[in-house]
Amino acid sequence: MPDIQAILADLGWPLAIAVAWLTGEFVHRWTRLPRISVYGLIGFLLAQAFPEALSSGASSNVTILANLAFGLILFEFGYRINLHWLRINPWIAVSGLAESAATFGVVYLIAHLTGMPPLTSLLLASLAMSTSPAGVLRVINEEDSSGQVTERVLHLVAINSVIALFVFKVVVGFWVFQTSGSLTQAVSHSGIELLVSAAMGAVMGFIVPPVLRRLGALARDGTIAFALGVILLVAASRAFDVSPVLATLTFGLTARHKRVAFSRTERNFGGIGELLTVLLFVFAVSTLEWERVVDGAGLAAVLLLARFVVKAVSVGAFAHVSGITWRKGLLTGIALSPMSVFVTLLLEQTKYMGIVLVDELAALAAMTLLLEVVGPVITQRALHWADETPKEAK
Template sequence: MTDLLVISDELAWPCAMLLAWLAGEFVHRWTNLPRISVYGLVGFLLAQAMPELLVPDGSSQVTLLANIAFGLILFEFGYRINLRWLRVNPWIAVSGLAESALTFGAVFLIANWQGMPPLTGLLLASLAMSSSPAGVLRVINEERSSGQVTERVLHLVAINCVLALFVFKVVVGFWVFQTSGSLTQAVSRSVIELLASAVLGAVAGMLVPALLRSLGTLSRDGTVAFAMVVVLLVSITQAADLSPVLATLTFGLTARHRRVTFTRTQRNFGAIGELLTVLLFVFAVSTLDWQRVVFGASLGLLLVLVRFATKTIAVAVFAHVAGIAWRKGALIGIALSPMSVFAILLLEQTRYMGIVLVDELAALAAMTLFMEVLGPIITQRALILARETAKEEG
């Protein structure tokens, strides 16, 4: 009997990934809905049915693989960001700051109105600022979307994620200070941690292209080298309690500006990248508990609607001065809906510090489930309405 339990435990995640992938393929072919929405829904249902097998702890190998999968996506995401574009048209950055600030303020006010403790409300507001790079990029790649709306969505996601990460780490730092009384420890968990993570990613982004050029194998070995360094960065940052999110994002951003070519055939890092993507989206919702989702459903739905409205309105208001029509600005704000993977992995990383915040944020659990399933669909529809998907172009 013990041997059977061990076998079932070892087979749980491979079987869950296979079921999620099959469901995603069938549903996508029948309905054209994004595969990742199906991955998340299947993963949540399986985790509720078999919590003893599929709910990982913070030190599990599945958690490490999920962070590696997210790191690969963040590298590719960072590679798509053009800082020169933001310098030429600073209104794009202004609209990103505006939608992030408006979302943060609105969510915090609602959390305070609901009687949440101030630090809990700040954490919820900081996470609500962010859009999920994994969800947005996956939909863009799946739809082969390109154009002004697509590129601006990518840049706004990068802006609000960096802002959300910074605010989240600062609030967690105050949380640590409040519980430990050590101001030095609080500071080291916020600003210093982020700076170290960014420097680590930037150094990797300069050294790897230089090494590949010196070997003369940039075009042949680039994808493998970048993937291996992403794995290394995730491992180092987890061991050193740094931010793998910022390190891998900065790595991709720096590699792009070192004039490294990353061809379309290398998108998603091939079959291994696709496999890890399935694991990532199944993992993201496996950490959610059904009772917590139900408990926070009403507030979570309210916050989802407020977040949707603030992002859409803020980007639409700045659309004209940023050089596009208000309708496209509204579609950009709508496309910023996904948030689940980014928020969940940030919360999971706080477990290494001995802080369990998921129990404090039932509304976030509900928001995460809603946007895991609905967010990619909303992004897909926004890109279709903008006529920037391959099918629309065809």
């Protein structure tokens, strides 16, 4: 007689992905809610019902696949970023820096006033700065959104994610080096790590396009080559213990500015990319525990409200000087709501150093779940209100 527990362990993730995908398709067709919100909700419920079947360690195959899925999305995200646009209109970059700094300051202040230790407050504030590139890009692709708000959201997400990544690495580095109490050592270690990550991505971005041109296979094999590049970068990042986030983002950014056409017919890297995306959004909440979510719900609600208001007001304040209306500026800030996937994978990477930060941040668990489900919906509505989706265009 086969062991039921062993069968569930083998079939847990495939079944969870299948259930999440089917539910996402049906709910999206009935309600037009973003599919990724449904993936997250189903993933969380299944993880609470069958925790053993959906377990995943820092070195498990599921974690590796989730990092690969995030890498593919980050490549495509980086490909959408136009640095020339930021040079022409520097106020967009200024607004990104302002909203990141304001979010960090407000979240740190609230966390500190509630009695959190300084390092824990700094970690929470650094993560709260970020907006998930995966959540935003998936909603934009699903809604086929385009326009001023859409493009500004993409660029602001890139800015606050890179800043959040750097500050998070510095704080974690200081946590590791706190026996010596050397902030300089933490900053230099984190800076070197991020520079190495960016250099790896840039090198890949310079190598792949000429190879494709040489082969004369840009249109036919471009998607495969870029996917292989992402796989190599994620593997190399794990091997050298650097950030795959910045490496894959820089890869996409470099490929764009090498004037390589990325076929829209293979958006999201085709069917395999879609499948990995389902896994990614289920994985993002599978590590959360219901008790921890409940414990942190009160503080999470306050922090999320503060984060939402600060991002909307900060971006809206620079609306006129950057060339758009106050309304579109506020909608741009509102669209920066998703956060969960970026946070989950950053926390998973810290486990390699023996640091389990989720246990320190009950509020972060509640924030992750709420923004996994609600964040994409807010982004979707903001894009609709901005009249940048075909369904709502006038």
